[in-house]
Amino acid sequence: MSDSKxxxxxxxxxxxxxxxxxCTYRRSxxxxxxxxxxxxxxxxxxYLYVRLFPSQVEC
Incomplete structure (x- = not known):
């Protein structure tokens, strides 16, 4: 997604x-x-839903 940062x-x-x-869904x-x-x-x-999630830890 080059148009989002x-x-x-x-x-x-x-x-x-x-x-x-x-699009109906975007993830950063x-x-x-x-x-x-x-x-x-x-x-x-x-409606417009904005959610914040912890990312998975990569070992």
């Missing part, structure tokens, strides 16, 4: 999506805030 600064994460298009790449890795998801149906 998560930028982090200290304790702030900002996800910019330039073109949502006809993993990003780090503090000691944790996270990803965001957006689902657009009748």
């Amino acid at each position: 998560v930028e982090t600064i200290s304790r702030l994460a900002q996800w910019r999506i330039d073109n949502f298009g006809p 790449e993993s990003f780090k805030v503090g000691l944790w890795n996270w990803h965001l998801s957006i689902e657009k149906n009748r």
Whole structure:
């Protein structure tokens, strides 16, 4: 997804999506805030849902 990127600064994460298009679901790449890795998801149906999930730890 070259048209979306998560930028982090200290304790702030900002996800910019330039073109949502006809998609109904988007998931960000993993990003780090503090000691944790996270990803965001957006689902657009009748309502708009924005969710924050911890990413799986890779050993």
